[in-house]
Amino acid sequence: MTDTSFVNIAAHLPAMAQRHPETSAIMVPGRRGFQQLTYRQLNEECDRLAHGLETIGIGRGMRTVLMTPPSPEFFALTFALFKIGAIPVMIDPGMGLGNLGQCLAEAKPEAFIGVSKAHFARLLFGWARKSNRINVTVGRRFFWGGYTLNQVRRLRASGSVFEPAPTNADDTAAILFTSGSTGPPKGAAYTRGIFAAQVELLQKTYGIQPGEIDLPTFPLFALFAPALGMSAVIPDMDFTRPGQVDPRKIISAIQDFRVTNLFGSPALIDRVGRYGETHHVRLPTLRRVISAGAPVSAETIQRFAGLLAPGVQVFTPYGATEALPVSSIGSDEILGETKDKTAQAAGVCVGRPVEGMTVRIIRISDEPIPNWSDDLLLPAGEVGEIVLDGPVVTKEYFNRPQSTALAKILDPDNGRIIHRMGDLGYLDEHGRVWFCGRKSQRVITPSGTLFTIPCEAVFNQHPRVYRSALVGVSKNGTTHPVLCVEVEKNSKDIDLESLKREILKLGAQRTHTRGIRTVLFHPRFPVDIRHNAKIFREKLAKWAAKQLA
Numbered sequence: 001m002t003d004t005s006f007v008n009i010a011a012h013l014p015a016m017a018q019r020h021p022e023t024s025a026i027m028v029p030g031r032r033g034f035q036q037l038t039y040r041q042l043n044e045e046c047d048r049l050a051h052g053l054e055t056i057g058i059g060r061g062m063r064t065v066l067m068t069p070p071s072p073e074f075f076a077l078t079f080a081l082f083k084i085g086a087i088p089v090m091i092d093p094g095m096g097l098g099n100l101g102q103c104l105a106e107a108k109p110e111a112f113i114g115v116s117k118a119h120f121a122r123l124l125f126g127w128a129r130k131s132n133r134i135n136v137t138v139g140r141r142f143f144w145g146g147y148t149l150n151q152v153r154r155l156r157a158s159g160s161v162f163e164p165a166p167t168n169a170d171d172t173a174a175i176l177f178t179s180g181s182t183g184p185p186k187g188a189a190y191t192r193g194i195f196a197a198q199v200e201l202l203q204k205t206y207g208i209q210p211g212e213i214d215l216p217t218f219p220l221f222a223l224f225a226p227a228l229g230m231s232a233v234i235p236d237m238d239f240t241r242p243g244q245v246d247p248r249k250i251i252s253a254i255q256d257f258r259v260t261n262l263f264g265s266p267a268l269i270d271r272v273g274r275y276g277e278t279h280h281v282r283l284p285t286l287r288r289v290i291s292a293g294a295p296v297s298a299e300t301i302q303r304f305a306g307l308l309a310p311g312v313q314v315f316t317p318y319g320a321t322e323a324l325p326v327s328s329i330g331s332d333e334i335l336g337e338t339k340d341k342t343a344q345a346a347g348v349c350v351g352r353p354v355e356g357m358t359v360r361i362i363r364i365s366d367e368p369i370p371n372w373s374d375d376l377l378l379p380a381g382e383v384g385e386i387v388l389d390g391p392v393v394t395k396e397y398f399n400r401p402q403s404t405a406l407a408k409i410l411d412p413d414n415g416r417i418i419h420r421m422g423d424l425g426y427l428d429e430h431g432r433v434w435f436c437g438r439k440s441q442r443v444i445t446p447s448g449t450l451f452t453i454p455c456e457a458v459f460n461q462h463p464r465v466y467r468s469a470l471v472g473v474s475k476n477g478t479t480h481p482v483l484c485v486e487v488e489k490n491s492k493d494i495d496l497e498s499l500k501r502e503i504l505k506l507g508a509q510r511t512h513t514r515g516i517r518t519v520l521f522h523p524r525f526p527v528d529i530r531h532n533a534k535i536f537r538e539k540l541a542k543w544a545a546k547q548l549a
Contacts, residue, residue, distance in 0.1 A: 007192040008164040009173065009199070010046070010082035012227040017043035023211075025226060026075055027257065029236040037072055039226070042079070045072070047162040049080035052152035057134050058111050060085030060165050063175065065104065065128065067093060067114035068138045070219040070234045073149060077113060077138075078223060082173070085165030086111075089175045089187070090220065093118070094240035094529035097125060099185050103177050104128045106399040107187055113149075115139050169193030175398050176220070178321045179530040182422065182440050182538070187398040188322045197356070197391035198324065199227040205328055205354045206288055206315065212260040213285075215253055217242055218293075218530070221263050233257045243267030243532030247275035251283070258285040265531035266296040269314070273304035283307045289314040292324075293531030295348040295435060295453065297460070298339035305331045318350035318433060322407070323393045323419050327351040327359060327433045338432075343461055345454040345510060347425060347434040357390035359433055361426055366439070372411040372418055380429060383436055383451060386421040393419045424451055441537045443472035443481050447515055450481055452537065458513045459503055464488055469525060470516070471541035473548055482518045482544045483507075486525050496521055520547055 016025070021040035028035050037045070058064055064086050068074045081088045089107045091100060104127045111134040112122060119137055121127065123144055135146030167173070173192040177185045202208060202224060210229025216222040217235055225232040235253050237245045242265045250272050253259065264272070269291045275281070286308055291301075301314045308314075313330035320326075329338070329351025338349035353359045361384040362369075362376040369376065378384040387409065395417045396404045409418040424436045437452035444450075452470045459468045466488045472479040485503065487494060500519045507513040522543065526536040 007169040007171075007196050008082060008085070008167045009192065009195045009223075009227060010079050010164045012199075013039070013043050013046060013079050013083075014161075014164070016226050016229065024231045026072065026222070026232045026234060028070065028072055028234045034233070035072060037075075042072075042076060042226075045076040046079045046083060047160070048153050048156040049076055049149075050083045050162040051156035051160060052154070053080055053086070053136070054084055054162075055155045056136070056147055056152065058084060058086050060167070061087060061172070062111055063087045063089055063107055063109045064111040064113060065089045065091070065107070065109045065132075067091070067112075067118035069115070070222070070239060073138050074219070075222070077149075079226075080162075083162055083164045085167045085171070087172050087174055089177075091177045091185070092179060092240070092529050095177075095180050095185055097121075099180055101125055101127055103185055103187065107175055108399070110134065111136070113138065116142065119144050167192050169196065176321055179528045179534065182438050182534075186400050186403050188394045189396050189398045190394060194392055194394060199224060201325055201354050201356065201392060203228055205317075205325060206261075206290065208261065212287070213257050214261045215250070215257075215259040215263070217245070217250070217262075217264045217268055230261065233259060240529050241532060243271060243527070245271055247272040251276065251281055254283050254286065260285055260287045261290070262286055262288075263290045263292075265293040265533050266291055266300060267527070267532035269296065269304050270300045273300060273307065276307040277303050281307055282309075284309045286312055288312065290317060291315070292317050292319065293528075294533035294535075295350075298334055298342065301331050302335055305335070316350065317354075318435065319392075320421060323388060323390070323421075325354050325392070326357055326388055326390075326421075327353045329432070342457055345457050345512065347436040347451075347454050347457075349428075350425075350433050350435050352430075352432050353388075353390075357388060357392070359386060359388045359427070361385065362387055362420075364424065364439065364442075368405040369409045369420070370405070372409045372413075378426075380427045383424055383426050385439055386423045386425045386433065386435075387418050388421065389416055389418045393417060438537075441471075443470055443479060445472070445479050445481055445515065448512075450512065450516075455481075455513050455516065456483075458506055458510050459483060459485070462499075462503055462506060464494060464499055465503070467525065467535070469535050469537050469540050471537050471544055473518075473541060473545045475548075480518065481516045482520060482541075482548070483516050484520050484522050484525070484540045484544060486522055518548070520544055 017039040024036045025039040025042040108131040113136040138149045141148045174190045175187040212230045214230040214232045222232040236249045296316045317325040317328040361378045455470045456468045466486045469484045526539045528534040
């Protein structure tokens with residue numbers, strides 16, 4: 001049954017502007033410090049742009065690429081497109097030119113809004129040449145024609161309010177592309193109902209209250225702030241390199257604006273935590289810290305928790321672009337119980353499913369599963385593929401029918417879509433989800449299948465190991481397990497041969513890691529652009545094969 005109720009996430013913005021007109025909506029770094037826009041100012045700018053964009057032909061249901069860095073213009077344009085009922089297409093610019101071109105070819109946008117650099121690239125590489133017909137330049141426009149953002153602003157009738165389009169819960173709201181960490185990026189089709197469900201789940205799961213101050217170090221998360229009644233402080237950082245952030249700028253923003261909620265990737269949390277521990281920093285205003293994008297080590301969590309007031313936790317939710325949030329766990333439970341099991345190769349506990357989400361484990365298969373059957377289910381404690389059902393699950397990838405077939409299962413009893421995470425794990429006796437690695441990255445050897453996370457945990461216990469990655473290298477038709485190791489950054493004058501012997505000794509103590517006899521040292525693991533935390537094990541596998549050739 002189709003849900004036809006009126007849902008538009010942009011409706012939260014005028015509501016906040018009416019209730020709290022002079023409260024800061026966003027604070028964005030500029031040349032002369034932070035630029036602040038109140039909810040009234042941001043809503044008025046959104047109305048102005050929505051009128052102008054509609055006048056130049058951007059209408060309801062039109063796919064519109066938005067390529068502009070975090071700025072007042074980014075937030076105003078995003079909410080303006082939501083108000084119109086257009087479909088923003090969000091792509092990480094750092095994913096590589098080939099991936100960008102492929103994503104845009106699949107999205108088939110009819111409009112392109114971006115900074116000058118984005119338009120240069122659009123013309124140079126022929127992005128969306130066949131579908132795009134409306135161009136808006138944020139900043140200086142050169143020879144490519146179209147409109148400037150200032151021209152769009154001036155098209156608005158003076159003082160007129162733009163009422164959000166009466167969109168339905170099942171209407172497509174946006175196309176958000178995955179990071180491409182384990183394959184080509186894919187566009188997850190978000191409905192307006194999914195956005196509404198995400199807002200509700202985030203509020204309930206973390207007890208977020210109106211009036212809080214948010215520091216989102218992933219720009220898209222800042223778009224939830226008006227719906228949650230928060231003010232968003234956009235940090236001064238390169239959002240494609242969170243692992244190289246200047247920790248002083250993050251800490252200053254938290255202290256200067258009395259931030260209560262921080263979202264950061266594991267790489268950013270690790271970097272800020274190390275600096276804070278060394279310099280005895282305290283962050284008493286924070287009420288919670290949320291870190292996601294990849295497994296967060298217990299050491300990183302413990303280090304950052306030491307900067308917080310008593311009782312404040314670091315939460316690590318589990319999810320993906322296709323479904324978020326799925327489950328969540330806090331630092332009290334991690335440090336008090338699950339970290340010891342992780343060190344004993346049990347995987348990483350990502351907590352209990354959040355309200356409304358159902359998580360199950362099915363047998364491992366690389367083939368499509370068209371229809372759900374309870375025969376797929378595995379018992380508690382057995383490792384299989386994680387699948388889930390609930391209000392934040394996307395139903396398809398845009399223009400990717402084969403990818404949709406591999407990732408989605410139809411439940412014929414109720415018509416709902418079950419999403420296959422492509423992750424391996426299990427449920428324990430308490431109903432908690434344990435993550436054991438990506439399905440595509442499992443290493444199948446003649447003596448059995450090895451899962452990355454439990455194996456790597458054994459070797460990560462060594463104090464000189466910053467992180468490790470298990471990969472498979474084929475030789476004479478047989479796959480051999482190889483451990484790639486990145487040593488701690490502050491380690492100097494290391495005898496790598498001695499370290500290798502110590503690492504292998506750790507592995508020999510466990511049955512499932514005893515067969516790993518090859519160790520290679522890598523100067524710096526390749527990681528994803530979005531979080532700088534997901535390890536590109538496929539790239540490491542190719543590197544390892546060359547090293548061993």
